[in-house]
Amino acid sequence: MGNLPSKKNPLITDKLEIYKNMFENSKDIILLFDINGNLIDGNLAALKSYGYSKSELLQKNISHIRIKTESLTFKKQFQLAANSKEGVEFHTFHVRKDGSNFPVEVKSVALTINSEKIIFSVIRDISKRLISESELRILASIVEYSDDAIISKNLNGILTSWNNGAKILYGYTKEEIIGKSLSVLIPPKNSDELNVILDKIKLGEKIDHYETTRLRKDGKEVFVSISVSPIRDIYGNICGASTIARDITETIKKGKELREKYDELSAVYEELIATEEELRTNYEQLEESKAAADKANIAKTQFLANMSHEIRTPLNGIIGTIDLLNLTNLTNEQLEYITMLKSSSNILLHTINSILDISKIEAGKYEVVTKPFDLKVIIDRIIKELSLACSKNGLLFKYNVDSSLQFNLLGDSLKLNQILTNLISNAIKFTQNGYISFNASKTSQIGNKIGIKFSVEDSGIGIKDTFKNQIFKKFVQQDSSYTKTYQGTGLGLAISKELAKMMDGDIWFESKSGEGSTFYFSIELDIDTSDITSANSLVAADVISPDNFKNTILVVEDNEINMKIVSSMIKKLGYNFITAGNGMDAINLLKNNDVKLILMDVQMPILNGYDTTKIIRNNSSNENIPIVAMTAYSMVGDRELFLENGMTDYIGKPFEFDKLKELLSKYL
Numbered sequence: 235m236g237n238l239p240s241k242k243n244p245l246i247t248d249k250l251e252i253y254k255n256m257f258e259n260s261k262d263i264i265l266l267f268d269i270n271g272n273l274i275d276g277n278l279a280a281l282k283s284y285g286y287s288k289s290e291l292l293q294k295n296i297s298h299i300r301i302k303t304e305s306l307t308f309k310k311q312f313q314l315a316a317n318s319k320e321g322v323e324f325h326t327f328h329v330r331k332d333g334s335n336f337p338v339e340v341k342s343v344a345l346t347i348n349s350e351k352i353i354f355s356v357i358r359d360i361s362k363r364l365i366s367e368s369e370l371r372i373l374a375s376i377v378e379y380s381d382d383a384i385i386s387k388n389l390n391g392i393l394t395s396w397n398n399g400a401k402i403l404y405g406y407t408k409e410e411i412i413g414k415s416l417s418v419l420i421p422p423k424n425s426d427e428l429n430v431i432l433d434k435i436k437l438g439e440k441i442d443h444y445e446t447t448r449l450r451k452d453g454k455e456v457f458v459s460i461s462v463s464p465i466r467d468i469y470g471n472i473c474g475a476s477t478i479a480r481d482i483t484e485t486i487k488k489g490k491e492l493r494e495k496y497d498e499l500s501a502v503y504e505e506l507i508a509t510e511e512e513l514r515t516n517y518e519q520l521e522e523s524k525a526a527a528d529k530a531n532i533a534k535t536q537f538l539a540n541m542s543h544e545i546r547t548p549l550n551g552i553i554g555t556i557d558l559l560n561l562t563n564l565t566n567e568q569l570e571y572i573t574m575l576k577s578s579s580n581i582l583l584h585t586i587n588s589i590l591d592i593s594k595i596e597a598g599k600y601e602v603v604t605k606p607f608d609l610k611v612i613i614d615r616i617i618k619e620l621s622l623a624c625s626k627n628g629l630l631f632k633y634n635v636d637s638s639l640q641f642n643l644l645g646d647s648l649k650l651n652q653i654l655t656n657l658i659s660n661a662i663k664f665t666q667n668g669y670i671s672f673n674a675s676k677t678s679q680i681g682n683k684i685g686i687k688f689s690v691e692d693s694g695i696g697i698k699d700t701f702k703n704q705i706f707k708k709f710v711q712q713d714s715s716y717t718k719t720y721q722g723t724g725l726g727l728a729i730s731k732e733l734a735k736m737m738d739g740d741i742w743f744e745s746k747s748g749e750g751s752t753f754y755f756s757i758e759l760d761i762d763t764s765d766i767t768s769a770n771s772l773v774a775a776d777v778i779s780p781d782n783f784k785n786t787i788l789v790v791e792d793n794e795i796n797m798k799i800v801s802s803m804i805k806k807l808g809y810n811f812i813t814a815g816n817g818m819d820a821i822n823l824l825k826n827n828d829v830k831l832i833l834m835d836v837q838m839p840i841l842n843g844y845d846t847t848k849i850i851r852n853n854s855s856n857e858n859i860p861i862v863a864m865t866a867y868s869m870v871g872d873r874e875l876f877l878e879n880g881m882t883d884y885i886g887k888p889f890e891f892d893k894l895k896e897l898l899s900k901y902l
């Protein structure tokens with residue numbers, strides 16, 4: 235200690251050593267100032283706290299280490315310290331060498347040494363104490379303003395603290411409740427709860443989220459979830475308990491509602507399960523019924539195919555005979571009767587074909603056959619037919635074919651033809667006055683694919699609004715009384731719609747009753763980029779060559795009438811022909827005759843048409859002879875079956891003179 239006087243007395247010297255040690259090693263900062271506030275000495279704690287070396291510290295004045303406060307200047311402090319025996323005690327902030335400051339508690343006392351006054355200050359860093367005090371204040375305010383009720387009680391159940399949350403939950407103010415027993419909050423039915431809780435607490439146990447009810451000041455019960463923990467004194471002994479209580483009335487209410495909802499849903503679920511079971515049973519029954527219906531449908535289709543065969547064979551005879559009669563010399567009266575006969579037969583044939591088509595569609599046996607074809611041939615035929623019909627019926631005929639439309643296309647020309655034929659025959663059938671107009675236009679082209687829209691417009695009877703949504707249904711006609719006026723089965727549009735669907739096309743219409751109708755048919759088709767000429771061409775050469783007689787045709791047919799009709803027609807056309815009653819005879823005849831074309835029945839005794847064709851094809855000299863099947867089984871798709879079996883083409887019975895003519899000129 236720099237300026238402190240020392241005496242030579244050894245006891246004093248020892249004491250001085252002790253004081254010096256105490257001074258140096260004190261945890262508190264100890265500073266000595268002269269009357270002007272200049273530092274005279276400072277201990278190790280001072281050097282450590284302010285960050286100065288000893289020599290630096292001794293250069294300093296109180297003004298360097300204390301933040302400036304107007305309230306207590308050093309002079310004032312000095313005077314206060316000098317005037318009071320106990321000295322002065324105050325809080326302030328001291329500044330470190332690096333400029334930072336820290337809170338201190340200062341105790342200063344004035345001493346007179348060798349008639350000089352000095353100030354002796356013991357300074358304690360109280361930053362840690364301040365922090366924990368402020369933490370405590372924060373915690374206290376958290377507790378006070380928590381939404382949960384936080385209370386404490388002693389081991390007798392007497393309430394010792396009460397926060398704002400408790401006031402809100404139970405309705406009592408702090409002043410009203412502190413000092414009272416917790417039992418005021420416990421409903422009589424739970425009265426033993428207090429002792430149970432206190433017993434657990436005394437054992438040092440905690441209670442977590444215990445759900446119970448409590449009594450509010452207004453007498454109402456509230457549902458609460460409480461957690462209770464023991465409180466220990468500074469010696470570790472349990473002296474009370476703290477309780478956190480949360481109002482769960484809403485949660486309980488929600489839970490109750492949810493449970494009710496759950497029960498309701500469970501009931502609905504049970505009902506659904508029962509319904510599902512019922513549905514499953516119904517479904518199984520339906521499946522069984524469907525299987526039975528499918529079976530019946532297959533049987534129906536088969537029956538129709540058989541029936542049609544049975545009806546077509548005599549019909550072939552009738553139509554063929556009519557055609558033959560037509561070629562003889564007839565009186566005008568006979569010609570009139572023949573025309574009526576032909577018309578009725580054609581209607582009958584059309585009806586059989588429609589019934590066959592719809593049952594085949596229903597049985598899913600109708601297939602789309604994509605092949606190269608010439609659309610121009612179809613359009614030409616339609617224009618020809620329409621213009622003929624219009625001039626016959628005194629109607630105006632208009633048509634327009636888009637010049638940008640490509641004609642060499644890939645698609646199912648037979649189905650396309652069938653749809654357009656149906657639309658134009660309806661237009662002809664239902665129009666007495668005015669006009670019919672036919673249009674074909676290209677609607678799109680993406681790469682090789684083109685969109686085509688056909689429309690057939692007429693100024694006929696039109697379609698009533700009430701009938702519009704029926705029109706594509708099977709067997710429906712606008713008015714049953716019409717059936718007397720307009721012939722038909724009510725199947726044409728149903729078949730057309732299905733055929734269009736199969737080809738990813740569409741059919742629709744616009745119509746006003748009494749004013750007319752426009753039917754549209756749209757389809758997308760690929761352009762045929764190959765050079766193959768149309769196999770489905772509907773055009774046949776009109777001119778018959780005088781060389782026809784040089785070509786011999788072999789007709790293989792077991793039915794005598796049919797044979798007679800076919801042979802008469804061939805004769806009329808000027809071709810040579812030989813006949814065989816079954817396949818075996820045909821094979822024998824082929825050995826000795828130069829046959830250019832074979833017309834072959836399919837169903838025959840001894841050797842049928844398929845097997846005969848196979849044998850003929852296996853003979854190298856006959857493998858290229860065109861073989862045309864003649865059959866009454868003419869459902870779409872049959873053609874493919876015949877071709878697969880080595881036949882070149884097929885002609886459906888009953889065939890007409892013109893059809894045969896067309897076919898023969900195609901192959902000969």
Ligand code: ADP
Pocket residue numbers: 656660661664692694695696697705710711712713716721722723724725726727728751
């Ligand atoms: P069908 O012509 O054999 O009766 P469709 O299925 O082709 O059968 O037509 C069903 C019905 O739709 C017809 O009977 C007719 O009432 C009505 N219909 C079809 N096309 C026309 C049209 N162009 N004008 C007026 N009515 C039509």
